[in-house]
């Protein structure tokens with residue numbers, strides 16, 4: 009036994025326990041509006057924050073202290089500050105780095121522990137729809153800032169000739185659309201185009217339809233319940249998969265269906281979690297987060313469906329290329345990337 013290694017690991021474990029406990033506090037701050045009440049980054053006393061948010065002053069002081077101990081806030085002379093940078097991540101929903109939604113996804117993993125115990129001891133399957141509700145809204149809130157920031161400004165322009173088609177008026181399918189965040193962002197940018205979002209999870213389709221109404225794009229956008237292997241239509245200019253192909257049981261079958269549904273010169277936009285091809289190359293904070301979430305969410309979802317390929321959230325470009333090759337596509341290239349996403353373009 010190497011005592012130095014033991015101490016090093018214990019330090020890491022205590023730090024991770026602190027991180028998990030902090031995430032529970034982040035959920036409180038999000039739900040109670042505490043971060044938003046501090047978003048101006050002005051110094052505030054615990055009692056002022058309690059008064060502003062209608063919360064208990066003593067508990068607020070403890071919550072603030074946890075944030076200082078975690079490096080999430082600063083304090084001086086009995087006052088606390090949420091620095092501008094932390095406010096971008098925790099308080100400002102439109103900011104490109106807003107991450108509170110991701111914390112909701114992590115929270116769902118604790119809620120769903122018993123279901124995972126059963127899946128682990130059984131066939132490994134846990135369908136998307138059986139997760140705690142905070143997983144659905146958390147996914148939407150986690151991914152939407154990235155779509156708002158990159159989709160229209162960087163990802164679509166990185167595809168061959170797609171922006172021109174969208175501007176002139178194109179037909180687009182957003183497969184595995186969830187709450188429709190990506191569909192709505194595209195519709196707002198390209199009013200001449202028509203978009204249809206498909207997802208096999210009926211409650212997500214209901215929410216996506218509401219979101220389209222709220223955003224005022226209902227004339228351009230429809231949502232329908234359908235699996236990735238049987239959605240209707242055979243003349244799409246663009247078929248998109250945002251962070252969902254690896255969740256599917258039969259991604260090859262899905263890609264074959266897209267091949268048939270796409271026009272001859274159409275494009276597939278495949279957005280997947282950022283990953284390299286091997287575990288050794290994915291040993292980093294992003295790989296850690298995605299493997300851990302994939303154990304609870306993505307891989308069990310795939311195993312609950314036919315074929316059950318179980319790509320996992322760290323499939324990497326090599327395995328995704330095999331999927332599209334097997335489906336008959338002749339071209340697949342990396343169009344763009346961010347720290348969280350690989351953006352691939354496939355053509356017939």
Ligand SMILES: C[S@@+](CC[C@H](N)C(=O)[O-])C[C@H]1O[C@@H](n2cnc3c(N)ncnc32)[C@H](O)[C@@H]1O
Nearest residue numbers: 136151184185186207208209235236250252256
């Ligand atoms: C991680 S979520 C991403 C949702 C959405 N694209 C987004 O970016 O916010 C994965 C989505 O894939 C959907 N899904 C999984 N398997 C599917 C299948 N076989 N056919 C259609 N949708 C599927 C789930 O219901 C879920 O909404």
